[in-house]
Amino acid sequence: MKVEIIKENCIGCGQCEATCSEVFKIGDDGIATVVTENIKKELEEDVNDAADACPTSAINVENA
Numbered sequence: 001m002k003v004e005i006i007k008e009n010c011i012g013c014g015q016c017e018a019t020c021s022e023v024f025k026i027g028d029d030g031i032a033t034v035v036t037e038n039i040k041k042e043l044e045e046d047v048n049d050a051a052d053a054c055p056t057s058a059i060n061v062e063n064a
């Protein structure tokens, strides 16, 4: 699984960090960042939930 934030779309609402703080953090710029490249299997469902819940569809998930 690969995850990236489409920064132009992110409004910094914090929803993704609330859903899966192991992967998403709001950075100093107020925009979400992905904090690990190595997404563990057990976190994939949470990452997908976070992507689905993002109000601006700013989380791009590629399932390998």
Ligand code: SF4
Binding pocket: 005, 009, 010, 011, 012, 013, 014, 015, 016, 017, 031, 032, 053, 054, 055, 056, 057, 058, 059
């Ligand atoms: S849920 Fe979407 S808009 Fe909100 S902080 Fe995360 S990436 Fe940004």
